Each structure stands twice: as structure tokens, then as C-alpha cells.
Amino acid sequence: MGRYLKTLRRFWGTALASQTEYQANLLFDLLAMGGNLAGSLFMIGLFFQGGRGLGGWTWPEALVVLGIYTLLDGVSSTLLRPNLSRIVTQVQEGTLDFVLLKPIDSQFWLSTRTFALGGLPEIGAGLLLMAWAARAAGARPSLAVVAAAVVLLGTSLTILYSLWFVLATTSIWFVKTWNATEVLRATLTAGRYPVTAYPQTLRVLFTVVIPVAFLTTVPAEAVLGRPSWPWLLGGAGMAVLFFALSRAFWQLALRFHTSASS
Amino acid sequence: MRRVARLARVARVLLATQYAHMLEYRAEIALWALSGLVPLLMMSLWIHQADMGVAPSGGGAASGAELGAAIGGLSRVELARYFISAFIVRQFTVAWVVFAFEEDALQGRLSPMLLQPLHPLWRYLTSHLAEQATRLPFVAGLAGIFLLLVPWAAWWPAPGRLLLAVLATVLAFAVNFLVQCLIAVLCFWSERASALERLHTLAMLFLSGLMAPLELFPPAVRQAAQWTPFPWIIHFPARLLAGAELDAAAGFAALAAWLALLLPLTLLLWRAGVRRYAAMGS
């Protein structure tokens, strides 16, 4: 365990040291984040015109969902995209071999190797929006509520990570997967809104097949102080299932890699 | 005349090779077409929202077109047709000049391209057209599938309308293409052109009408948006295709105005950019 923590410190230390252009990009990162947030707020506002709710959610409640979506998007830009898009290059250049020769879990290495500072403001903005909107919706944070919210946010991040990782892993076979990740991103934008705002069929699809509901709506319920055991257990089950799937899939990819290459 | 004949021959050869090239990437392009499904997600949200307006108590009472559910003056049939049209228009107005240009500059393909007696923008234009030709069957298939999901919204635009819609889409593509070229040309001066492209993508997403028809915007926002090129790229051709009531002349005038502004500006900046590039000697 100590070895992994120390390695992680070195990983992120070197990532920080190689981000020399940070200040120049900061302005654009902030502008893009502000624009994205303003646009999303505007769109949700449109749904509430004329006093309608959105799938039975009030305005501040829907903003909790948007806050969590923003948080997840920030995590994607900070950790998931920078790391997982590198797998393709490493397969092409053959430097994946160096990773496989290290006495450390290769999935850990590939998933945590670097991070991008640009996504951090978005994580902050997402957390702030979530907290502020929950307060405005009248949620009273008790210890149980906070615990449930933390657990469900954890499961949400785990599911998101696993989906990304499985998709990135397919690059071992196909090499080019940029567009596949675009499809995933487009699908996940469905998480901007509470899942009850969708018609019945999509609601089922987003709960059972592509777990968009577990990414934003379910944790939002917990943050708003209405966690329920079935969702808590369902979320945990989904997270364990998807994480196990990502590990199994990586093993499969490795077996292919080690037997097919020369 | 000789010049025109030569250009025609070059265009034919370029299109043929680019099409063969794009066919190699058909799986990629199919996936990319699939990633444009945001308007269809929004369609289901808006229709559901319209239904909720009819039966605010919820409970799934509303299903089927005959209920007359509406939101902001748009019926669910109009909503469905608008978003399916927006999906199709979006597919044929996508431009990716910035990425292609950045890649070419990085790989050192730019200098040889500048030596050829053909404006490099022609090359990008033909590869876009070839990519759209490759995309066509996938878009038709996807649109067909989505129409099967909302069979009550199926429609066939009148021939005149269809023609106007195609023309508007072509012009809209030209505007979007030029906007992207403009951003790409800025690569000659700044390394942050791709960051600028991110902002452009955001504006496109929220202002073009991909996520909601502009009729649903508050009037002030709608008016402001119409001063940008974005609504004319998606909203206007989509409304034409969907067969909605609209002032077609105003739309074409707006597209023409943007073309008249963007074309000379892009060419001028391109020339200045190439001069700068040559002066830097890199």
C-alpha cells in the first residue's frame, strides 16, 4: 500500500512539473468552464419556464444534479481523459511494455499516471454549485446524509471511471478509439438532467443499461437528504460490478496483447 | 475558361481520392455520427416536458400525438420534427478544420501543402465533402431508427421546401466551415487556437438551437443569439426541413451576409498568416 501511495505522489509531482503552460491556459479553462456552466443553467432554466418542474424536481434540486454533473466532468478532464487517452499512444509506440515490466499494477499505472490542472476549477465549481443548491433546496445535512452522499458520489465516480477505462482498453485491439469516447461523452451528457425528466423507456435504459442515473440522479437524491437503502445498495452493486468488469476486461486485453504481439 | 476546367479536374480527383480515404475510416465516421445524438436526447426531454404540461400530476397519462400537448407554442409533433431535422442538419454542417490543420502543422505536412499550386483550404473543403458522403448512409439509418421511435411525427417535406432546406444546409456548412478556418488560421499567430475552438464549440452547442428550438428562448436572448451565426447554422435549416412556418428570405439573407463577411476575412488572414509563417522560416 505504501508503495502505491508513494508512487502516486511521484506520478502527480512529475505531472505538475511538466505543466509549464498552466497560466496561459488558465484563462481559457475558466472561460470554457464559465460558458459551459452558464449554458447549462440557461437550458435548465428553459425547462422551468412557465412554472413547470423538471421530472418532479424543483429548480434548486435540479441544480444539485447539474452540480454533480459538473463535478464529474471536472474529474474527467482532470484525471480520466489525460490518462486514458495515453493508452492509445503507448500501444502504438510500444512503450506499454515499460509499464508491464514494472512491479506495480498496470491498470493503476495507466489510470493515475498524470493529471491536468485545467479541470480543477470545474471540480470546485461543481462542488460549490452542489452545496449551494442543496442548501437552497432546504436539505439539512445530518451525519447519515453526508455519509450516504459521500458513498454514492464514490460509486458514481467509480462507475464513470470504469466506463472510460473499458472504452480506452479497446484501443489494444482497435488502436483508434477517439470517436468511441465521443459517443460515451455524448451519452453521458444525459446526466445533466434528473433521470425522471426522461420518458419511461429512456429512464429504464439510463438505469439498467447505461447507468447514467447512478452517475448524477442517485447521488443527488442522497445530497438532498433523501437517500434510500435500495438506491444505496443498487449504486454500490453497480460500482462493484463495473469496477470488476473493468479489471476483467483489462486482463483480457493484456492476454490478447501478450499473445498477439511479436 | 481553362482555369475553370483545371479546377474542375482537380476537384474531381481530390474528391475521388478523399472519398476512398474516408471509406477506410467508415467505422470511425459511423461512431462520430452516433455521437451527434444530443438533439435526440433533448427531443425526448422536451416532448416529455410538453406531456407533463398536459398532465402535471404525472403518471404517464400522456402518450400519443393526439393529446395536443404543447410547450411554448410548439406541439409535440413540431418538437419531434424540429429535433430530428436539427440532428440531420448538424450531421452535414460539422467542420473539423482546426483539428486537421493543427495535425498537419504538427506533422510538418503544411509546408509541402503551401508549395502546391492549390489553396490548401480547397483540400480541407473536399475532404469535408468526402467525409459527408461517407456519413450519408449512417445518418439516413439513424434518422430512420429515430423516426421509428416516434412514428406519429413522420413527415415528408414538400419538394420546394426540401430543396430550400438542402440549400440552407449547404450554406450553413459553408458558414461553419469558414468560422473554423478563421480559428485555424489563428494558429499562425497563437498556439491557443484549439482553446478558442473549445469556446466556439460551446457557443455552437447552446446558441445554435441544438438543445432547444429558439422559440423557447426568452425573447431578449433569442434576439441576441440571432446576431451570431450559430442559429442560422442549425435552427434555420432545421426549421425549413421540419416544414415550420418561417421567414425563409430573412434566413437566407443572414446566411449570405455571414458568408460575405467571413469569406474575404478568412482569405485575407490566411494570406497574412502564410506570409508570417514564411517569414518565421519554420
Next chain:
Amino acid sequence: MAIVRADNLSKAFRVADKQPGLGGTLRHFVQRRWRTVDAVREVSFAIEPGERVGFLGPNGAGKTTTLKMLSGLIHPSGGRAEVAGFEPRRRQRRFLEAITLVMGQKQQLLWDLPPLDSLLLNAAVYGLDDGEARRRIAELAEMLELGPELTRPVRKLSLGERMKAELMAALLHRPQVLFLDEPTLGLDINAQVRVREFLEAYNRRHGATLLLTSHYMADITALCPRVLLIHQGRLFHDGSLEELASRLAPCREVRLELRDPVPAETLAAFGEVQQLQGRQVRLLIPRGQLTGQVARLLAELAVEDLEVRDPPIEDLIGQVFREGEVRAGAMT
């Protein structure tokens, strides 16, 4: 006990056979055709701890594939490998800590950062504490004569400096077994010699086992008392370079300078005449008869100068590879 052992190690893999063009693509899509390539065929050898072994063979002979099988990067399709008491394909942690693979054409150092950052990262990955890591870095830096280069971004280093830093990164965890694939590729003569000397010093100091491939014969002759020659996936020779030479060339070359020209018929009695130019003669004489024939030459002809030598080893190996499998099969 052997530290590296290969028993009938084989690797065959399938490659898709696709004709160019659209037609070829479509046909390939409908009916995939596969071709099996035997990269390594039933190769067996054993290496004792502390040995330095050179791995010879032309491009595509199966050298890199064998090294990758021994380091666990690819799975053998037949036979067995054992390295430091482990089965490489299982990639256990203790195994990975006991070996290293240096690939001359790939680099693990972070391009934009000084080598020191990559070294400390590796120290963390291999679970070395900071003090120990710094001691080892200092030791390796001294052996490789690297100093201020360690704190300069990798992209600013020369090719030779970069390779030395790569070696440091690969050896920081003090592996018992070193697999080196073209470690001197692209280096100038000076840097080649440095790397060679370092590898020998490292081998002596830590008793580590070396198995290396190189395009440069000088690397092998200077460093490796023992060579494995692999050709078209098969092991062709296992022994010293001298043994290899005598096996490849059963004759030695005798160069003579005579006082007066002598007809070819006279010379043919001593050996096979390669060249006859006035007073300059080149003869090939079978090793077994060499001393007898040379004594006769000196006794019967007026010899001004005489030189006995082996044909150059590179020429011999090249000749074998050109003549191909028929002869390779005959000799094994």
C-alpha cells in the same frame, strides 16, 4: 543452477493476410485469411548466474521475440521459460523486481523533465526508500560519468547521455538479470565503448547476468565470452565466438608473399587457391592440416612473408545467413 533457462521455447503468431485496395479490404472483411509466422522455433539454452551472453542474428531472426518471452511481455506458444526461478509469463512482482529490459529504440524517461525525476519515480515504483535510492543513483552516476546531466531536461541531452540515463532507470532496482535489446543503437563509437565498459563493470560489481543483442559485432566480441546465434527462429550456435568461427569456417586463410612468381598448379598442392596476383597469394587450408602445410610451404617455396588468419566473423555469419536454411539445417 541456471538463472535463465529456455526449453523448446517457441512463438508462433497469426497475421492477417490482406491484399491492398478496396477489393482486398472487402475480401478480407468477408473471408479472413491468416498466415502463421514462426518467430521462434524450439529454442533451448541455459545461462548461469553472472554470465555475459551475446544474442546474434539478422533482423527478424527472433531475438527480440525471445527477449520479450524471457521478460514476460509475450507468452510463448510452446515450450517453457524460467528466469530467476520464476515463470516469466506470470509476471509476479518478485520476478519483475529481479529483471530489467533495456530497449535501445524505446525510452521510458519523461521527455520534458530531468532524468532525476524519472529515477525517483522508478525508485517509488520499486519500493526503494529515498536514502537507498539516492545512494544507488550516486553509484550509477559515478560509474556512467553522469553529473549535471541528471538535472537537465531529457530532451536537451545528447543521444549518448540519454542512453546512459536510460540504463540508470533500468538498473536502479539492481536486477539480477539484464535483458538488453540493441542498447548501443545509434550511438557514436565513443558512446558505444562507454556503454560496453559500463555493462562489464556492472556485471563484475553485482554478479548480474547479461543477455544482449546488438547490431555491432564489436559489442559482442568485447563483452560476451559466449554467444547464441539464432537464425529464422532456430538456435544455430551456442558457445564461444572462436568455436563459432571454426564451425562456420573449417579452413583458415594463409596469405603469402613469394620472392618469385609460382604457377597455380604448384600452389594447388598446398590448399585451395583463392587469389594469385604475381607474388601475392591467398590460400585456404583446412584447420587440421594447417601446421603441416605451412611447414611444407616454408620448406619448399621461397617465402618472404606469411600470415595466417580467420576470415572476418561478420563475413562468415553473413555468408551463413545468405546461404539460408539448407545449410543451417545441415549444421544443427
